[in-house]
Each structure stands twice: as structure tokens, then as C-alpha cells.
Amino acid sequence: MTLDLAGDPVALTAALVDFESVSGAEGPLTDEVFAALQSLKNYELTRDGDTIVARTNLDRKHRVVLAGHLDTVPIADNVPSRREGDLLYGCGTSDMKSGDAVLLHLAATVEDPAHDLTLVLYDNEEVEASKNGLGRVSRNHPDWLAADFAVLLEPTDGTVEGGCQGTLRAKITTHGKRAHSARSWHGVNAIHAAGAILDRLNGYEARQVDIDGCRYREGLNAVAINGGVAGNVIPDRCDVTVNFRFAPDRSEAQAEAHVREVFEGYDLEITDSAPGALPGLSAPAAANFVNKLDAPVQAKLGWTDVARFATLGIPAVNFGPGDPNLAHQAGEYVDTRKITAAVQALRRYLQAN
Amino acid sequence: MTLDLAGDPVALTAALVDFESVSGAEGPLTDEVFAALQSLKNYELTRDGDTIVARTNLDRKHRVVLAGHLDTVPIADNVPSRREGDLLYGCGTSDMKSGDAVLLHLAATVEDPAHDLTLVLYDNEEVEASKNGLGRVSRNHPDWLAADFAVLLEPTDGTVEGGCQGTLRAKITTHGKRAHSARSWHGVNAIHAAGAILDRLNGYEARQVDIDGCRYREGLNAVAINGGVAGNVIPDRCDVTVNFRFAPDRSEAQAEAHVREVFEGYDLEITDSAPGALPGLSAPAAANFVNKLDAPVQAKLGWTDVARFATLGIPAVNFGPGDPNLAHQAGEYVDTRKITAAVQALRRYLQAN
Numbered sequence: 001m002t003l004d005l006a007g008d009p010v011a012l013t014a015a016l017v018d019f020e021s022v023s024g025a026e027g028p029l030t031d032e033v034f035a036a037l038q039s040l041k042n043y044e045l046t047r048d049g050d051t052i053v054a055r056t057n058l059d060r061k062h063r064v065v066l067a068g069h070l071d072t073v074p075i076a077d078n079v080p081s082r083r084e085g086d087l088l089y090g091c092g093t094s095d096m097k098s099g100d101a102v103l104l105h106l107a108a109t110v111e112d113p114a115h116d117l118t119l120v121l122y123d124n125e126e127v128e129a130s131k132n133g134l135g136r137v138s139r140n141h142p143d144w145l146a147a148d149f150a151v152l153l154e155p156t157d158g159t160v161e162g163g164c165q166g167t168l169r170a171k172i173t174t175h176g177k178r179a180h181s182a183r184s185w186h187g188v189n190a191i192h193a194a195g196a197i198l199d200r201l202n203g204y205e206a207r208q209v210d211i212d213g214c215r216y217r218e219g220l221n222a223v224a225i226n227g228g229v230a231g232n233v234i235p236d237r238c239d240v241t242v243n244f245r246f247a248p249d250r251s252e253a254q255a256e257a258h259v260r261e262v263f264e265g266y267d268l269e270i271t272d273s274a275p276g277a278l279p280g281l282s283a284p285a286a287a288n289f290v291n292k293l294d295a296p297v298q299a300k301l302g303w304t305d306v307a308r309f310a311t312l313g314i315p316a317v318n319f320g321p322g323d324p325n326l327a328h329q330a331g332e333y334v335d336t337r338k339i340t341a342a343v344q345a346l347r348r349y350l351q352a353n
Numbered sequence: 354m355t356l357d358l359a360g361d362p363v364a365l366t367a368a369l370v371d372f373e374s375v376s377g378a379e380g381p382l383t384d385e386v387f388a389a390l391q392s393l394k395n396y397e398l399t400r401d402g403d404t405i406v407a408r409t410n411l412d413r414k415h416r417v418v419l420a421g422h423l424d425t426v427p428i429a430d431n432v433p434s435r436r437e438g439d440l441l442y443g444c445g446t447s448d449m450k451s452g453d454a455v456l457l458h459l460a461a462t463v464e465d466p467a468h469d470l471t472l473v474l475y476d477n478e479e480v481e482a483s484k485n486g487l488g489r490v491s492r493n494h495p496d497w498l499a500a501d502f503a504v505l506l507e508p509t510d511g512t513v514e515g516g517c518q519g520t521l522r523a524k525i526t527t528h529g530k531r532a533h534s535a536r537s538w539h540g541v542n543a544i545h546a547a548g549a550i551l552d553r554l555n556g557y558e559a560r561q562v563d564i565d566g567c568r569y570r571e572g573l574n575a576v577a578i579n580g581g582v583a584g585n586v587i588p589d590r591c592d593v594t595v596n597f598r599f600a601p602d603r604s605e606a607q608a609e610a611h612v613r614e615v616f617e618g619y620d621l622e623i624t625d626s627a628p629g630a631l632p633g634l635s636a637p638a639a640a641n642f643v644n645k646l647d648a649p650v651q652a653k654l655g656w657t658d659v660a661r662f663a664t665l666g667i668p669a670v671n672f673g674p675g676d677p678n679l680a681h682q683a684g685e686y687v688d689t690r691k692i693t694a695a696v697q698a699l700r701r702y703l704q705a706n
Binding site for chain 2: 165167169180181182183184185189191192194195198199201202217219221222223224225226227228229230231232233234235238240241243245272301302303
């Protein structure tokens with residue numbers, strides 16, 4: 001098969017969905033996309049593993065990244081794709097082959113772009129972060145990603161989502177002393193001691209903050225609690241795992257300091273964390289994007305790969321035709337009108353004035 | 354081998370220890386004890402599985418049960434027994450072959466007892482309650498156990514322990530609503546909700562009560578807590594298991610009502626319970642025992658088989674030469690002087706006036 005990038009972007013979406021590319025097995029689709037991009041003039045192609053980076057060199061004032069991952073979650077008896085009226089069903093229709101199709105179609109049809117473009121089509125987004133193709137390229141070849149602005153075509157249902165919140169997990173442990181429960185006063189109950197940790201969580205007032213016109217809402221929550229030795233033993237240990245979702249005006253270090261302050265006096269271990277990303281919408285290239293698109297702007301509360309661009313100092317947003325609420329579901333679909341609308345909106349932005 | 358019941362009770366203890374009888378494999382020792390008891394005059398023997406019941410029929414005014422279990426916890430490289438000075442080491446030395454030896458020695462040497470005697474030597478005390486030989490006989494042949502008073506020769510270090518506390522376990526569950534932890538306000542955190550349960554436990558004031566001169570101290574404790582779905586999910590369920598140890602002036606039903614009152618408003622399930630046993634030391638036969646022994650009297654805070662006698666309406670106490678703190682330990686031993694002292698004390702009680 002040959003991918004027809006310049007044709008109907010809905011048909012291109014269906015073709016990409018029908019070409020299975022579960023994380024770790026996206027190589028054949030990557031080969032296919034690489035071959036299709038080779039037919040375009042203006043683009044210089046490089047590849048790292050199953051990630052493609054294609055760049056124009058037109059000496060424009062600004063350079064913009066358009067990025068999408070090529071992999072999907074495992075197929076759930078939902079490939080090949082199936083069209084019902086305006087809806088296209090299938091694995092990856094929303095997350096995010098419709099976004100990839102928009103990106104590839106624009107690369108093939110915007111002949112005189114206003115900005116130099118860097119296309120990134122990457123592998124292993126749907127699995128552990130250590131395998132992420134965008135992360136690998138940003139470590140191995142940060143120069144390939146150098147740009148003034150980045151658009152990640154993740155599903156946002158046609159809105160612009162600026163930045164993303166950070167996430168941090170910590171395990172807080174209470175310690176006690178074992179004793180037979182018939183003589184409990186000889187022991188110290190570590191589960192009872194965890195009550196004060198839950199009290200602090202219940203009394204915690206999560207901050208809301210506006211940054212570049214986006215409202216971020218933080219949250220501090222217990223996501224696990226475990227304690228107990230046996231039915232007749234006063235437990236000597238209880239572990240509470242909390243997850244802090246923090247607005248991108250805090251660094252990872254500041255988020256950790258905040259959590260340590262909330263649980264001051266407790267044995268606390270950070271188990272994992274990832275930084276947020278400032279929306280950066282006040283940067284000229286980003287402000288220009290928002291103006292040209294004339295789409296609603298909101299904060300991204302979950303964590304996404306835009307944080308990887310933020311780490312490189314590049315303002316980045318999510319903007320894509322898929323519906324984030326349908327991602328990873330067997331009944332996943334995309335409204336094909338959103339694909340057409342995304343192409344039109346991005347074309348306004350990319351077309352030279 | 355033949356057990357020498359009438360000889361040195363310390364040597365008899367050693368002989369019983371050297372004859373391994375881990376729970377479920379006590380049959381050969383039961384056979385041996387049965388044969389030894391057959392040589393005694395005055396005793397009528399019956400057997401149910403590996404439990405022996407031997408009764409005198411001397412038309413005394415009162416009948417007294419002397420009971421001990423023949424099984425032990427698994428051997429921990431501590432058989433055969435080993436003598437060091439006054440200490441006899443080995444599996445079961447304290448729990449409770451020294452008690453069995455005292456019982457058997459008295460049966461063989463008190464020729465004209467003040468009370469009719471019922472000896473009970475039973476199986477499977479160290480495993481799940483459903484296998485307990487004393488429980489089996491109390492269900493199958495309650496008439497075999499009919500008596501005015503019962504002495505269980507469990508290790509008490511030479512004190513008289515009256516009655517025992519009851520125990521009840523309940524699982525209290527909080528319910529919430531799952532949501533992604535990045536948007537926690539869409540959910541309801543069931544772990545946070547468990548904070549109020551721990552607050553009630555922390556604020557609980559355990560009762561102390563004197564019954565028949567014994568002080569009982571109750572306790573209400575969390576023994577397990579579990580909640581959590583995944584590191585990025587607001588949990589919709591948290592389970593707290595509590596253990597209530599209650600004085601024997603409360604019935605099981607009253608104990609349950611109390612726990613339900615403490616946790617009113619919560620989803621609560623009783624997972625298991627066992628009644629306490631009143632010391633019954635004001636009953637004439639029991640008061641006589643305490644007088645004759647002239648030993649310190651205290652409450653038994655753990656649960657023991659004396660509760661099975663209480664269920665049959667028979668006042669019962671624990672009194673034995675072993676040390677309860679050494680039970681189930683690889684380094685288990687008994688102070689042989691306690692064996693001699695227990696024989697002397699019980700002989701005073703059993704000898705006709």
C-alpha cells in the first residue's frame with residue numbers, strides 16, 4: 001500500500017487505523033509513513049528507531065513542531081475501521097491517528113508554509129515513559145527538536161490545551177509496635193497513627209491558579225493505603241500513597257517541598273514525579289497560534305508529552321481532532337467533521353500570509 | 354515405651370515432649386496415653402477421635418474436669434527435650450505437655466479424690482477452631498463434660514487465670530467514586546473517608562471492668578486497612594478491619610451491638626467472633642479451688658478453651674506450670690520447679706479432706 005497524504009484526511013485516518021501499530025510493533029507503519037514523506041519536496045528526513053523527524057529548511061523566522069505518536073493501545077476487536085455516518089470507529093481513531101492524518105495531510109498540502117516545520121512521528125507513547133520515542137529523541141538529539149513552538153496533535157476535541165500539570169507520588173509511612181491484640185496497650189497501632197495523615201488530606205485546600213489565561217486546579221489525594229499483620233496483631237506499619245497533581249508554576253522540587261511541608265513530621269519517600277509544563281501562551285509564536293486558530297483555550301490537567309517540549313524550553317500545546325474521553329476504549333471513534341475542521345484551522349495558521 | 358504416670362512428673366513431661374504430636378498427628382501419643390490410663394483403677398475411659406475422656410464414678414458431691422491438649426505446634430528442631438539445670442527445653446514443654454504431665458500424674462497418684470474427676474486429653478488445639486477436639490466433644494457428647502468446675506492446664510506460669518475475654522472482628526467499608534486523580538473533584542475518595550473511622554478508633558476509650566476479683570481490659574483496634582485502585586485513580590473503596598476484645602460480661606450479641614454503635618452510619622460486616630467466659634469464681638466449686646490453691650488470680654485477656662466450658666455452663670479457669678510467653682517459640686522451655694509446685698498445689702485441692 002501507499003499512503004495518500006494529499007487526498008482526503010478522513011480516508012487517510014482510516015488507512016492509518018487499518019494499519020495496526022500497537023506500541024512496540026509500530027515499525028512497519030513507521031516504514032510506510034517514512035516512504036510517504038520521502039515523496040514530499042522541502043522535507044529533510046531523519047529517523048531514530050521508530051521515530052521520524054522531518055524538517056523544512058526555508059529560512060523562515062520561526063520554526064514550529066507538529067508532533068504525533070504512531071502507536072496505539074492493544075487492539076480490542078476494533079480494527080479495521082468502520083464508518084457510520086459522520087463517525088469513524090476503530091482503535092486509534094481518536095488517540096491519535098486522526099491527529100497524525102491531519103499533520104501528514106498538512107505537510108503534503110501546505111506548499112509555502114509561514115514557518116519552518118518540524119514533523120515528529122514517534123513510537124511507544126502508550127507504554128512506560130522510559131520507552132517513549134519523543135523522550136528518546138529529546139535525550140539523543142535535542143537539536144532535531146529545536147523550535148519556537150510545538151503543537152502536539154493529541155485528542156483535545158478541537159480545543160487548545162495549554163501546558164500540563166505535573167504529578168508526584170509519595171509514600172508516607174507510620175510506624176508502631178506489634179503486640180497481641182488481646183493486650184493492645186503493649187503495642188502502638190500504626191494504622192491508628194495514619195488517621196492524622198488522612199485528617200491532613202481531608203483538611204487540605206487545593207490551590208487553583210490562572211496562568212496565561214488557563215485555570216489549573218491542583219489536587220492532593222491518597223491513592224493507596226495498606227496496613228496490617230494478622231487479625232490478632234496490633235500493626236507496626238501503615239503505608240499511605242498520595243498523588244499530588246500540581247500546576248506548572250511549581251517545579252518538581254517545589255512540588256516535593258510542598259508535599260513534605262504538608263506531611264511534616266512523617267516518614268515520607270517520593271516514589272515518582274514528572275514536571276508540569278507552563279502553557280507559554282504569552283510567547284509570540286504561541287500567541288500567534290491561538291490568534292490564528294480562534295479556538296477555545298483551556299488548561300490540560302493530566303500529564304502529556306508537551307512537558308517534554310517545555311523541558312527543552314519550547315512552548316507547546318495540545319490541539320487535535322480526537323475526543324480524549326474516548327481514548328483507550330473498545331468503542332473508540334472520531335467525529336470526521338472534527339478532522340476536517342482541524343485541517344482548516346491549522347491551515348489558517350500554517351499558510352503564509 | 355510405656356508412660357510412667359506415677360513416677361517423677363518432670364520425667365513424664367520429658368517423655369511426653371519426646372513423643373512428637375504435632376496437630377493432626379497426635380494419634381500415636383493418644384494411643385499411648387489411653388493405654389497408660391487403662392492401668393489406673395477408678396477411671397472409665399471413652400474416646401472420640403484422638404480425644405480421651407476418663408471419668409471416676411465415686412459419688413462425690415462435685416465433679417471437676419482437668420483438661421489439656423496433647424498436640425503441639427510444628428517441631429522447630431527442638432525435640433527431643435534437653436535438660437539444663439532447672440529448665441527443660443523442647444517443643445511443648447510449656448504449651449502444654451508439662452500441664453498434661455501434672456494432670457496425668459495426679460490421676461495416677463491421688464487415690465481418694467475429694468471430687469469426682471473427669472480427665473480430658475484432646476487433639477487439634479493449635480490449629481483452626483473447627484478442628485478442636487474439646488469443641489468436637491462438647492458438640493457430640495456434652496454429657497461427657499458435665500461437671501461443676503473445670504481446670505484447663507494451659508500455661509499460666511502458676512497463676513489462676515479466670516474466664517477469658519471474647520473477640521470479634523468486623524470489616525468496615527467506605528465507598529466513594531472513582532475518577533482520574535488529575536481531576537479528583539469528579540470523584541469521591543474512599544480512603545479519605547476512612548479517616549473518620551480512624552478518628553473514632555483514636556477517640557475510643559476502652560472499658561476496664563472487675564468481675565469476680567479479676568480486672569478485664571477491653572480493646573478496640575484496627576488490625577488491617579486496605580484501599581486503592583491504581584496510582585492515578587481516586588479510590589472508590591477502603592476496608593478497615595477492627596478487632597474488639599471484650600470483657601466476659603458482654604455477650605457476643607452485646608459486643609456486636611457495641612461495635613455497630615461505635616461505627617454507626619458505616620457499612621459494617623461481622624467477619625468472626627467468639628464469646629468470652631465469665632470467671633465464675635463466685636461459684637462454690639470455683640471459690641473452693643482458689644482457696645485451696647492459694648495462688649494469685651488474674652483475668653485471662655486472650656481467648657482460650659475455657660470459653661467452651663462456659664458455653665456449657667461450667668465455671669472454668671486456666672492453671673498450669675508453663676510460661677505463656679514461651680509458647681510457640683523455638684527456644685520454648687519450662688521451669689521444672691513450676692511442675693513440682695503445680696502438682697503440690699493441685700494435690701492440696703484434689704486430696705480428700
